[in-house]
Amino acid sequence: MKRSKFSGAGQDDRTLYAELQRPLAEREISMIQMMAEEGQSTFDIWTQGGRSGCANYTQ
Numbered sequence: 001m002k003r004s005k006f007s008g009a010g011q012d013d014r015t016l017y018a019e020l021q022r023p024l025a026e027r028e029i030s031m032i033q034m035m036a037e038e039g040q041s042t043f044d045i046w047t048q049g050g051r052s053g054c055a056n057y058t059q
Contacts, residue, residue, distance in 0.1 A: 016029075
C-alpha cells in the first residue's frame, strides 16, 4: 500500500510504519495474514522473470 493511500484514509502513515518495525507480539495494531496462496503464486511468477508485467517494476 502506498503511504499516501494510508494517509488519505485519515491515518497517520508514520504510525503504521513505526508499528511494522515492532515485533509481532508488541504491536498495538493486530495483523493477520490473508490470501497467502494467491500472494505466493504471484510472487513465484515475479521471481521467475515475470517482473515486466508488474506495474511499478523498474530495473
